[in-house]
Amino acid sequence: xxxxxxxxxxxxxxxxxxxxxxxxxxxxxxxxxxxxxxxxxxxxxxxxxxxxxxxxxxxxxxxxxxxxxxxxxxxxxxxxxxxxxxxxxxxxxxxxxxxxxxxxxxxxxxxxxxxxxxxxxxxxxxxxxxxxxxxxxxxxxxxxxxxxxxxxxxxxxxxxxxxxxxxxxxxxxxxxxxxxxxxxxxxxxxxxxxxxxxxxxxxxxxxxxxxxxxxxxxxxxxxxxxxxxxxxxxxxxxxxxxxxxxxxxxxxxxxxxxxxxxxxxxxxxxxxxxxxxxxxxxxxxxxxxxxxxxxxxxxxxxxxxxxxxxxxxxxxxxxxxxxxxxxxxxxxxxxxxxxxxxxxxxxxxxxxxxxxxxxxxxxxxxxxxxxxxxxxxxxxxxxxxxxxxxxxxxxxxxxxxx
Amino acid sequence: xxxxxxxxxxxxxxxxxxxxxxxxxxxxxxxxxxxxxxxxxxxxxxxxxxxxxxxxxxxxxxxxxxxxxxxxxxxxxxxxxxxxxxxxxxxxxxxxxxxxxxxxxxxxxxxxxxxxxxxxxxxxxxxxxxxxxxxxxxxxxxxxxxxxxxxxxxxxxxxxxxxxxxxxxxxxxxxxxxxxxxxxxxxxxxxxxxxxxxxxxxxxxxxxxxxxxxxxxxxxxxxxxxxxxxxxxxxxxxxxxxxxxxxxxxxxxxxxxxxxxxxxxxxxxxxxxxxxxxxxxxxxxxxxxxxxxxxxxxxxxxxxxxxxxxxxxxxxxxxxxxxxxxxxxxxxxxxxxxxxxxxxxxxxxxxxxxxxxxxxxxxxxxxxxxxxxxxxxxxxxxxxxxxxxxxxxxxxxxxxxx
DNA sequence: ACGAATAAGTCAAGCAATTTGACTTAATAA
DNA sequence: TTATTAAGTCAAATTGCTTGACTTATTCGT
Numbered sequence: 117x118x119x120x121x122x123x124x125x126x127x128x129x130x131x132x133x134x135x136x137x138x139x140x141x142x143x144x145x146x147x148x149x150x151x152x153x154x155x156x157x158x159x160x161x162x163x164x165x166x167x168x169x170x171x172x173x174x175x176x177x178x179x180x181x182x183x184x185x186x187x188x189x190x191x192x193x194x195x196x197x198x199x200x201x202x203x204x205x206x207x208x209x210x211x212x213x214x215x216x217x218x219x220x221x222x223x224x225x226x227x228x229x230x231x232x233x234x235x236x237x238x239x240x241x242x243x244x245x246x247x248x249x250x251x252x253x254x255x256x257x258x259x260x261x262x263x264x265x266x267x268x269x270x271x272x273x274x275x276x277x278x279x280x281x282x283x284x285x286x287x288x289x290x291x292x293x294x295x296x297x298x299x300x301x302x303x304x305x306x307x308x309x310x311x312x313x314x315x316x317x318x319x320x321x322x323x324x325x326x327x328x329x330x331x332x333x334x335x336x337x338x339x340x341x342x343x344x345x346x347x348x349x350x351x352x353x354x355x356x357x358x359x360x361x362x363x364x365x366x367x368x369x370x371x372x373x374x375x376x377x378x379x380x381x382x383x384x385x386x387x388x389x390x391x392x393x394x395x396x397x398x399x400x401x402x403x404x405x406x407x408x409x410x411x412x413x414x415x416x417x418x419x420x421x422x423x424x425x426x427x428x429x430x431x432x433x434x435x436x437x438x439x440x441x442x443x444x445x446x447x448x449x450x451x452x453x454x455x456x457x458x459x460x461x462x463x464x465x466x467x468x469x470x471x472x473x474x475x476x477x478x479x480x481x482x483x484x485x486x487x488x489x490x491x492x493x494x495x496x497x498x499x500x501x502x503x504x505x506x507x508x509x510x511x512x513x514x515x516x517x518x
Numbered sequence: 519x520x521x522x523x524x525x526x527x528x529x530x531x532x533x534x535x536x537x538x539x540x541x542x543x544x545x546x547x548x549x550x551x552x553x554x555x556x557x558x559x560x561x562x563x564x565x566x567x568x569x570x571x572x573x574x575x576x577x578x579x580x581x582x583x584x585x586x587x588x589x590x591x592x593x594x595x596x597x598x599x600x601x602x603x604x605x606x607x608x609x610x611x612x613x614x615x616x617x618x619x620x621x622x623x624x625x626x627x628x629x630x631x632x633x634x635x636x637x638x639x640x641x642x643x644x645x646x647x648x649x650x651x652x653x654x655x656x657x658x659x660x661x662x663x664x665x666x667x668x669x670x671x672x673x674x675x676x677x678x679x680x681x682x683x684x685x686x687x688x689x690x691x692x693x694x695x696x697x698x699x700x701x702x703x704x705x706x707x708x709x710x711x712x713x714x715x716x717x718x719x720x721x722x723x724x725x726x727x728x729x730x731x732x733x734x735x736x737x738x739x740x741x742x743x744x745x746x747x748x749x750x751x752x753x754x755x756x757x758x759x760x761x762x763x764x765x766x767x768x769x770x771x772x773x774x775x776x777x778x779x780x781x782x783x784x785x786x787x788x789x790x791x792x793x794x795x796x797x798x799x800x801x802x803x804x805x806x807x808x809x810x811x812x813x814x815x816x817x818x819x820x821x822x823x824x825x826x827x828x829x830x831x832x833x834x835x836x837x838x839x840x841x842x843x844x845x846x847x848x849x850x851x852x853x854x855x856x857x858x859x860x861x862x863x864x865x866x867x868x869x870x871x872x873x874x875x876x877x878x879x880x881x882x883x884x885x886x887x888x889x890x891x892x893x894x895x896x897x898x899x900x901x902x903x904x905x906x907x908x909x910x911x912x913x914x915x916x917x918x919x920x
Numbered sequence: 921a922c923g924a925a926t927a928a929g930t931c932a933a934g935c936a937a938t939t940t941g942a943c944t945t946a947a948t949a950a
Numbered sequence: 951t952t953a954t955t956a957a958g959t960c961a962a963a964t965t966g967c968t969t970g971a972c973t974t975a976t977t978c979g980t
Binding site: 123124125127128130131133134144145148152156160161162163256282334354356358360363364366368370372379393432436439442443470473509513514 | 531532533543547550558563564712723736738739755764765766769770774836837841845870916917
């Protein structure tokens with residue numbers, strides 16, 4: 117009769133958790149608002165002046181915030197604004213894409229301090245891991261030389277890879293990524309560097325980047341569509357990145373569009389993979405973006421056709437995202453620099469009417485985010501910072517676990 | 519130069535919040551697991567034995583939990599399990615649908631204690647409000663007579679209406695609901711009853727019901743598709759109901775399906791409204807479900823055709839929901855009793871392959887939830903209980919606001 | 921030029937709630 | 951019969967927010 121069914125329960129909280137949360141709330145407020153006085157912070161967070169003072173004192177002693185010049189504004193004692201210290205923390209981002217790996221180092225505010233690229237040897241995650249570790253070591257050495265004693269301030273390594281994770285798909289273009297996924301890369305990286313390592317899909321990384329330094333700055337309900345070699349969406353719901361039950365939420369590339377009898381995944385029409393296939397660009401070619409830009413600028417018919425079809429499908433995808441997530445805005449980000457994405461944006465407009473309010477909006481329904489090969493790497497690097505410094509439910513609780 | 523841009527910040531937390539959270543965590547654990555000892559609770563929540571003991575003591579003195587008989591299991595002192603007391607709290611649910619209003623009273627555990635129905639006079643929310651208030655008063659009187667001194671234990675009134683909210687839609691079938699929405703019903707109810715009143719859309723209410731006593735019990739990532747007169751989805755993401763930026767998240771009825779050139783909203787094919795239009799049933803007819811059941815049982819061709827088309831679209835909708843939300847399961851609930859929904863379920867299967875894992879699942883990808891005209895009313899009533907007793911991020915924070 | 925008003929920020933005691941570690945109680949296993 | 955194991959209590963310690971009085975610095979009004 118001794119049923120051994122595990123007991124399911126949420127985690128409790130204690131003072132330590134509230135304190136940690138309040139710390140994060142202050143850091144978040146400073147990131148979103150730039151510089152604030154203790155009194156401002158107290159009003160904005162609902163904490164007492166005293167509680168804020170204590171926290172600011174700690175944060176200042178840790179080198180995470182610093183005061184600026186006194187500000188006189190009307191009657192009363194002048195206030196002392198505080199601001200995040202850029203080099204209060206660093207993080208490393210590692211993007212493993214289908215044809216290239218990128219490593220980047222950013223600071224607490226999102227400034228890029230170092231970066232490096234390597235081509236991933238195909239058909240062998242083992243070899244690839246070596247390459248990636250070398251790359252990391254190189255960047256770290258370079259970074260450490262420029263900023264001595266900053267090593268201790270590295271919050272961790274964020275890894276971003278194309279999703280979905282843990283799914284067996286009969287799509288030949290994905291086999292390489294699956295090999296990477298089944299390879300214990302995270303453990304290897306953690307062992308090889310001594311840092312905390314976390315994994316997310318590339319679209320989620322991009323959303324994190326947009327939230328920290330981009331078009332989603334300060335917003336709490338955002339769908340960030342990322343057009344990379346594939347296509348996916350990063351979800352910020354209620355102020356937190358949402359990953360779903362298995363970390364695969366937002367895999368918009370697999371959403372089926374088109375006729376009821378022959379639905380095709382969005383990814384087949386609106387990914388860079390599909391564009392490259394049409395214009396015969398090798399995705400492993402380092403000069404790919406220059407070549408593409410030339411085609412775009414010269415008005416290549418195939419590019420125009422791709423834009424048309426992708427825009428058509430994306431218009432529907434934006435509508436679906438608005439309908440299901442009811443976000444403040446939808447962001448269109450991409451790994452492709454240059455004029456392709458602005459043109460794609462223009463082709464998507466005008467949007468279909470949806471339940472998204474149109475009157476009196478402060479933010480447009482659709483905004484262009486980063487168009488940068490480094491977007492995902494930046495987001496990957498932003499992830500350890502987000503984990504360490506952003507307010508979140510799980511950060512209050514005793515037993516962590518996102 | 520005095521920029522008056524408002525400062526944006528999240529809310530801080532304090533001890534009161536942690537304590538409130540821990541209370542909720544314990545209630546939640548008891549709801550999900552049935553009965554647990556203090557030691558069990560301590561292990562499951564991560565709190566210390568002592569903290570749990572203190573909380574249990576309070577909860578017991580408030581009449582929210584009660585001890586059961588000692589349990590001897592192996593060595594050591596026997597444990598005293600505690601269980602939620604059903605009549606520790608009550609809540610009132612009010613569903614305002616297009617042709618009918620329903621009021622229901624439930625207890626903390628979800629038992630139904632009283633209910634009543636009224637036809638809503640069309641074309642006049644003012645009159646309707648009177649009817650609804652009368653209905654409420656009647657039910658409350660009846661309830662109070664049966665359970666004296668329970669009045670003080672009513673957690674509030676949950677109101678559920680078809681969404682979307684705050685949107686101007688040029689759809690003649692919705693004008694009545696819009697009139698209701700623009701009418702200050704909540705204030706009127708609060709003033710007329712002296713209770714806290716909250717509003718949500720019907721699909722969200724249904725999801726709340728499924729989570730409290732139905733197919734989503736104990737799950738934290740669920741999409742609950744509700745087939746009512748219209749169709750919508752209630753979203754439970756990360757253990758909390760998700761409403762989006764404007765409370766309209768999950769309006770799956772407005773998702774466009776079908777050919778790229780003539781996309782039609784899901785609602786046009788997979789709502790009971792569309793079925794009734796095909797089989798000439800009056801949605802205001804009290805005998806509607808009996809009539810429909812007869813048609814279903816006798817194998818009416820029109821019903822079969824509706825099932826076919828609805829199942830086709832729903833198969834796609836389930837796929838989209840799985841792809842975008844990555845839930846543990848999708849639930850199909852409905853206001854229609856009888857054999858229609860089981861048949862619709864059967865027609866939807868087999869599901870399209872998606873990124874939702876298939877191997878080693880404990881829960882099926884798609885489950886049938888409630889098929890009950892009272893489903894939404896039950897969920898509406900569950901909402902005040904959820905607000906008062908379920909753990910949530912906002913419940914920890916100083917300044918509430920979901 | 922001066923006092924009143926206003927606002928930022930500090931000080932020190934108070935308080936609420938969890939934690940800690942020792943202790944008591946009650947059962948089973950050897 | 952005794953050792954072991956586990957539930958639960960007791961009381962002091964600790965943490966971190968709150969409270970209310972106080973200090974400091976500036977502008978406004980006369």
